[in-house]
Amino acid sequence: MAESLHDQPIAGLLRERIKPTAWLIGWGTAGGCLLAGLLASCAVWSAHPAVPVATASVSGLLLAIPPAVLGLAFFFLQAPLALVIALALVPRLYGTLIAILQDVNVSPMLIAARARGVGPIVIGFRYIAGAAASRLTALLGIAVVIAFGTAVPVEALCDVPGLGQLAWHAATARDLPLLCALALIITSGVTLLHAMGDILNAGLGGERA
Amino acid sequence: MKLARAISMLLLALIVIVGLAAPLFAPYKYDQQFRESIASPPSKRFLIGTDDVGRDRLSRLIYATRISVLLVPAAALLSVALGLGISLVGPRWLISGLTTLFLSLPWIFAFIVMRSELPLNTSPAVSVMLTFALMGFAGWAYPARVFSGSLRQIEQSDWLLCCRASGMPFLRIAGRCIWPHLRSVAVAQFRVLIPAYILSEASLGLLGLGVAEPLPSWGTMLLELRRPDLVQANPWLLTPLCLLMVVMVCLEILDATPRKATAGEITS
Numbered sequence: 181m182a183e184s185l186h187d188q189p190i191a192g193l194l195r196e197r198i199k200p201t202a203w204l205i206g207w208g209t210a211g212g213c214l215l216a217g218l219l220a221s222c223a224v225w226s227a228h229p230a231v232p233v234a235t236a237s238v239s240g241l242l243l244a245i246p247p248a249v250l251g252l253a254f255f256f257l258q259a260p261l262a263l264v265i266a267l268a269l270v271p272r273l274y275g276t277l278i279a280i281l282q283d284v285n286v287s288p289m290l291i292a293a294r295a296r297g298v299g300p301i302v303i304g305f306r307y308i309a310g311a312a313a314s315r316l317t318a319l320l321g322i323a324v325v326i327a328f329g330t331a332v333p334v335e336a337l338c339d340v341p342g343l344g345q346l347a348w349h350a351a352t353a354r355d356l357p358l359l360c361a362l363a364l365i366i367t368s369g370v371t372l373l374h375a376m377g378d379i380l381n382a383g384l385g386g387e388r389a
Numbered sequence: 390m391k392l393a394r395a396i397s398m399l400l401l402a403l404i405v406i407v408g409l410a411a412p413l414f415a416p417y418k419y420d421q422q423f424r425e426s427i428a429s430p431p432s433k434r435f436l437i438g439t440d441d442v443g444r445d446r447l448s449r450l451i452y453a454t455r456i457s458v459l460l461v462p463a464a465a466l467l468s469v470a471l472g473l474g475i476s477l478v479g480p481r482w483l484i485s486g487l488t489t490l491f492l493s494l495p496w497i498f499a500f501i502v503m504r505s506e507l508p509l510n511t512s513p514a515v516s517v518m519l520t521f522a523l524m525g526f527a528g529w530a531y532p533a534r535v536f537s538g539s540l541r542q543i544e545q546s547d548w549l550l551c552c553r554a555s556g557m558p559f560l561r562i563a564g565r566c567i568w569p570h571l572r573s574v575a576v577a578q579f580r581v582l583i584p585a586y587i588l589s590e591a592s593l594g595l596l597g598l599g600v601a602e603p604l605p606s607w608g609t610m611l612l613e614l615r616r617p618d619l620v621q622a623n624p625w626l627l628t629p630l631c632l633l634m635v636v637m638v639c640l641e642i643l644d645a646t647p648r649k650a651t652a653g654e655i656t657s
Contacts, residue, residue, distance in 0.1 A: 236645065243584070244637035246591040249614060249630060256617040329495030333592045337615065347498055348596060351505040359502050363494060370493040 190361045193346060201335065201342035205327045208265020213323060216270045220277035224285055235274070243271035251334035261338055268330040269323055276319055280312045287311060317377040325370055397639035404636060408454035417445045419452035420603040430623065437625045440613070444603075450629055453605035457587060460521040465582035467525030469575050472532030476540055477563060484537055491530035497589060500527045504598050516601040520593070524586055532578040539574050543567055584640045591633060607633050 219239060223232040247268040254264050284290060290307050298307070309316070328344070335344030343362065350358040407414050416436075423435075423443040431438045437446040476484055491499065503523050511519065543549055552562050587607070593599035594608015595615070602609065610629035613619060620626050 240638060240641040240645070243641060244634040246588050246595070246611070246633070248592040248595040249611060252595075252614055252617075325493065325495050329497045332495065332497050332501070333596055336596055347501055348598075351501040351598065354505050356505070359505060363498065363502055366495065366498065367490060367493045371489070374493070 190358055193358070194343070194361070194365060197341060197343050197346045199342075200340050201328075201331055201344060204262050204265060204331050204335070204340065204342060205324065207260075207262035208331070209269065209320070209323050209327045211262060211266030212269025212273060212327070213320065215266055216273035216277050219270065219274055220281055223278055224281040239271040239274040242267055247330045248333035248337055251338050255338040261334055261340060264334050265327050265330050269326055272326050273319060273323060280315050280319075281308070284308050284311045313380075317380055321370070321374045321377050324373055328366065328370075393642050397642040400635060401639045401643070404454060404632070405458050407451060408458035411451045411455040415445075415448040415451040417448040419449045419605050420444065421448070431625055437628050438623065446610075446625075446628070449605040450610060450632065453607050453610050453629070454632070456517060456600065456604065456606050457590065460517065461583055461586045461590065462579075464521040464525035464528070464586050465579050467522065468528040468582055469532050469578050471526065471529035472534075472578070473536050473571065473575060475529065476533045476536035477567075481537070484533060488530045488534045488537070491527075492534065496527060497592060500524065500589070500593070501598060503527060504593075511601070513601045513604040517604050517606070520590075520600055524589060528582060528586070532575075532582070535574060535578060536571065539571055540567070543570055580640075580644055584637055584644075587633065587637065587640075 216239075219235040223235040226232070247264060250267060251261060251264045254261055284307075289311065290303065293303055293307050331342065332344035332347055334340065335342045336348035339345070343366075347359065347362050349355075350362065421444065423429075423439060423445070425443075426435065426439050427443040428441055429435060429439045429443075435445050435447065437450070439445055440449070475487075479487075500523060503526070504520070507516070507519055507523075549562070549566065552566050557566075590599055590606060591608045591611055594606055595611050597612070599608040600606035607629055611633075613626045614630065
C-alpha cells in the first residue's frame with residue numbers, strides 16, 4: 181500500500197487502528213442485534229397490546245437521537261461506547277426483525293412444532309433461527325455497514341483511535357491516498373462479509389430474501 | 390394513533406412555517422452580534438441566550454430550521470430523482486454493481502470522502518448548497534436499488550409489452566405507463582430519506598464537516614454539546630437537540646401510520 185500525505189505507510193496506520201474499530205463494531209453489532217431481537221420478540225409474542233406500542237416507542241425514541249450526540253453523552257458519562265453503536269442499531273434493525281419474526285410466526289412448520297409441544301428454546305434456535313437464517317445473515321451484513329457508519333462520528337468525537345477517527349482526520353487533512361485506501365478496505369471487508377453470508381446461506385440451503 | 394398523527398402534523402407544520410418565514414419570526418439576523426451580551430443566559434431579550442460570539446441562539450435556531458426545512462427535502466428529492474433516472478436508463482448489470490458498491494460503503498464515509506475534495510475557499514452559501522447536494526448525490530444507491538426491483542417486476546408485465554408493441558416512444562412509456570406505478574415507491578423513498586438526512590446533517594455538523602459558519606444549521610447548532618461543562622451549566626443549550634428530536638419523533642409517527650395501513654392491506 182502507498183503512503184499517506186504525511187509520509188506514513190498506510191498499511192501501518194490501518195494495522196494500528198483496526199483493533200479499536202473492530203472491538204467497537206463487533207460488540208456494538210452483537211449488542212444491537214440482541215437488543216433489537218429482544219424488542220422485536222416482545223412485540224411479536226407478547227399477549228398484552230401495550231407491549232408493541234411500548235417497544236415501537238423505544239425504537240422511535242432511539243431513532244430520534246443522533247448517534248453522535250448519544251456518543252458524546254456516553255463519553256462524558258464514561259459508559260461503554262459499544263453501547264452507542266448497539267443503541268443506534270436497534271431502531272434500524274427493529275422494523276426488519278419484526279417483519280421476519282411475523283413471517284416465521286405464521287409458518288405452518290412453527291405452528292406444527294408448537295402443537296407437538298416443542299419447548300420454547302428449541303423453537304427459538306431450531307425453528308425460528310433456522311427458518312429465518314438467510315434473512316438474518318443478510319440483516320447482519322447491513323448491520324455491520326450501519327455500525328461502521330455510526331462508528332465514524334463516535335470515534336471522531338469520543339477520541340477513540342480507530343478507523344473512523346482516521347477517516348475523519350484524513351478528511352480534514354484532505355489526505356486522498358489514505359481516504360481511498362480506507363474506502364477500498366471497508367468496501368472489500370463488507371463485500372467479503374456479504375459473500376460469506378451468501379456461502380453460509382448456500383450451505384444452510386436457505387434462500388436469500 | 391390518530392391523535393398522535395394529528396399532533397405530529399400540526400407540530401411539523403408549525404416548525405416548517407416558522408422555518409420558511411424565518412425573517413418574520415426571528416428577533417434578529419442569524420449573524421448579528423451583540424458584543425455586550427456574549428454567552429449570556431436566557432433573558433427577555435434573548436430567549437435561549439447568546440453564543441460565544443454574542444449571537445442570539447433563538448434567531449440562529451429559526452434560521453437553521455429554514456435551512457433544514459428547505460434543503461433536506463431538496464437533497465432527498467435529488468437522491469430519489471438520481472436513483473430513478475439511473476435505474477431507468479442504466480444497464481442492469483452496471484446498476485446492480487454500482488448500488489452494491491455504494492451500499493457496501495457506509496454512507497457517511499462516502500460523504501466524508503467527497504466533502505474532503507471540496508475547495509477550502511468556498512463561501513458559506515455555496516458550502517451549504519454543496520453539502521446538501523453531496524448528501525443527495527451520495528444517497529442515490531438505496532432508492533436506485535428499490536426502483537430497480539420495481540422496474541424488474543414492471544418489465545415482466547403484459548401491459549408494458551402491449552405499450553411497446555403499439556409503438557409508443559420510450560419517454561411516453563416512462564411518463565404515462567411506468568411513472569404511475571413507481572410514484573408510490575418514489576414517495577416512500579422520499580419519506581425514508583428525510584429523517585436519515587436530518588440525522589446525517591446533525592452528525593456532520595458535530596464533526597465540523599457540515600454547513601460552514603456563520604450560516605446556522607441543526608448540526609452546527611449541536612456543536613456546543615461537545616462541551617459538557619457548558620451544557621451542564623447552561624441546559625438551554627439542549628434546545629436545538631430537543632427540536633431535532635421532536636421533528637424526528639413526529640416524522641416517525643407520520644411514517645409509522647401509513648406503514649401499518651399498508652401492512653394491513655397486504656395481510657388482509
